[in-house]
Amino acid sequence: MEQKIIDLLKRSNLSITDSRKKILESFFEEDSALAHADIEDHVGEDFDRVTIYRTLQTFVDKGIIHTIPTPDNAVLYALCKDSCSAGHHHDNHVHFICDNCNKTFCLEHVVVPAVHMPVGFAASQIDMVVSGICNYCNATT
Amino acid sequence: MEQKIIDLLKRSNLSITDSRKKILESFFEEDSALAHADIEDHVGEDFDRVTIYRTLQTFVDKGIIHTIPTPDNAVLYALCKDSCSAGHHHDNHVHFICDNCNKTFCLEHVVVPAVHMPVGFAASQIDMVVSGICNYCNATT
DNA sequence: ACACTATTGCAACTATGTTGCAAAATGTTA
DNA sequence: TAACATTTTGCAACATAGTTGCAATAGTGT
Numbered sequence: 001m002e003q004k005i006i007d008l009l010k011r012s013n014l015s016i017t018d019s020r021k022k023i024l025e026s027f028f029e030e031d032s033a034l035a036h037a038d039i040e041d042h043v044g045e046d047f048d049r050v051t052i053y054r055t056l057q058t059f060v061d062k063g064i065i066h067t068i069p070t071p072d073n074a075v076l077y078a079l080c081k082d083s084c085s086a087g088h089h090h091d092n093h094v095h096f097i098c099d100n101c102n103k104t105f106c107l108e109h110v111v112v113p114a115v116h117m118p119v120g121f122a123a124s125q126i127d128m129v130v131s132g133i134c135n136y137c138n139a140t141t
Numbered sequence: 142m143e144q145k146i147i148d149l150l151k152r153s154n155l156s157i158t159d160s161r162k163k164i165l166e167s168f169f170e171e172d173s174a175l176a177h178a179d180i181e182d183h184v185g186e187d188f189d190r191v192t193i194y195r196t197l198q199t200f201v202d203k204g205i206i207h208t209i210p211t212p213d214n215a216v217l218y219a220l221c222k223d224s225c226s227a228g229h230h231h232d233n234h235v236h237f238i239c240d241n242c243n244k245t246f247c248l249e250h251v252v253v254p255a256v257h258m259p260v261g262f263a264a265s266q267i268d269m270v271v272s273g274i275c276n277y278c279n280a281t282t
Numbered sequence: 283a284c285a286c287t288a289t290t291g292c293a294a295c296t297a298t299g300t301t302g303c304a305a306a307a308t309g310t311t312a
Numbered sequence: 313t314a315a316c317a318t319t320t321t322g323c324a325a326c327a328t329a330g331t332t333g334c335a336a337t338a339g340t341g342t
Contacts, residue, residue, distance in 0.1 A: 015308055017320065036298080048322050053299065055320095071210045071268055075298095094256060099265065107262075113254045115235060115269065120276025121248075124240065127212055128256065129268045135261025156339055158289065177329080189291050194330065196289095216329090 001028065012062040019047045023055050024064070032103035033068050033078040033095075066091045068104060069127050078106050092126070098134035100141070105134065142169060153203040160188045164196050165205075173244035174209050174219035174236075207232045209245060210268050219247050233267070239275035241282070246275065 005024045009016050026034060026042040034042075039052055056077055059065040068076040080091065094110040097103075112128045146165045150157050167175060167183040175183075180193055197218055200206040209217040221232065235251040238244075253269045 015319065017308070019321075049298090050300085050323080051321055058320095067212070067214075069210050069212045069214060069270065071208070071266075073208075073210060073214045073216050075214050096262060096264075107259060110256060110259065112269075113256050115251060115254050115271065117237075117271070117273075118248060118251065118276065120279050121237060121271075122273045122279060123271045124273040125212075125271070127268075127270045127272075128253075129210065130256065130258070130262075130264045130266070131268075132258075132263045132265040135259065138261050138263060156288065158339070160290075190329090191292085191331085192290055199289095 001025070004028070008064065012064055014058065014062060019043070019051050019055055020058075022046060023052065023059075027065065027077075027079045032105050033076040035074055035076055039077075068095050068106075069129060070095075070097060070104065071129060071131065076104050078104070081106075081108055095127075095129045096134060097129060097131045098137055099131055100133050100137040103134065142166070145169070149205065153205055155199065155203060160184070160192050160196055161199075163187060164193065164200075168206065168218075168220045173246050174217040176215055176217055180218075209236045209247075210270060211238060211245065212270065212272065217245050219245070222247075222249055236268075236270045237275060238270060238272045239278055240272055241274050241278040244275065 002021070005021050005028070006016055008024065009020055014020060022043045023039055026039050029042075030038075036052060036056065039056070040049065043052070056065065060067060060077070063080055065077045066080050068078055070076060091106070092112050094107045094112055096105045096107050098105075107130075112126050115123075115126065117123050143162070146162050146169070147157055149165065150161055155161060163184045164180055167180050170183075171179075177193060177197065180197070181190065184193070197206065201208060201218070204221055206218045207221050209219055211217060232247070233253050235248045235253055237246045237248050239246075248271075253267050256264075256267065258264050
């Protein structure tokens with residue numbers, strides 16, 4: 001784990017600092033998307049609020065994490081898979097918010113479907129967020 | 142205009158107050174979605190910030206306006222068309238954000254396409270937000 | 283016009299996010 | 313590994329967004 005995180009930071013040309021390691025750890029331990037507050041909880045008192053904001057921004061810039069738009073306008077972050085690089089995100093997958101457990105997931109294998117635009121409109125990016133009940137909650141209720 | 146607004150308020154079982162009239166007016170005058178700040182600008186010093194918050198919330202509850210999720214997590218509101226009623230929104234249309242003029246529109250006639258969910262996931266609501274260049278900006282540049 | 287109810291404004295508060303700057307940690311080179 | 317240049321961090325202060333309780337005011341039905 002430790003090594004995986006260090007490798008990822010090196011690959012992104014970032015220096016290895018305690019806060020970056022700890023924050024990345026949060027993402028690897030949780031399989032769902034995290035809000036700023038979740039991360040603050042996870043890293044505890046160890047780091048300043050401001051550091052967390054700046055670190056998340058750095059990770060987004062470097063293509064390590066991406067933000068997820070949500071209908072209630074909370075800001076969520078999730079790890080990018082393979083195909084993202086600095087300044088160039090490829091998150092064309094659908095995001096899912098569970099109304100039961102309130103967790104948000106990337107459905108890595110569900111590609112955002114094409115949609116036909118009216119004349120005159122040119123689409124450059126499409127975000128799709130689905131809410132409902134996730135597989136875990138469906139299995140246990 | 143005045144009469145249209147009064148009728149809408151009556152239909153929604155809301156009392157006719159100056160702030161409600163003025164805020165609804167903002168929506169009818171703009172054809173794009175509005176942020177809280179836009180409305181504050183439009184109504185000027187006439188009403189308190191808090192009143193605007195509460196009025197917008199009331200309108201959402203009554204199915205007069207709906208919120209639009211945006212990738213940068215700004216909260217936007219737009220008028221609901223015909224099919225919405227109190228506690229029951231039907232905004233299954235696509236939303237469009239213009240990267241040039243920064244306005245957000247409801248594409249009333251573009252229905253959110255179906256998407257195939259992985260086993261175990263049950264979708265109840267789908268939000269689709271498209272960014273790009275709108276018809277007006279495409280025509281004038 | 284009156285009384286009842288709903289709405290508004292004010293003040294205070296919480297949460298969220300940003301900026302400048304000095305101190306500390308990291309990476310690099312000798 | 314010691315010294316230096318560069319990043320990163322923490323602090324303080326600030327800015328914006330949104331909420332709540334309560335008293336004053338405005339709207340509604342009779």
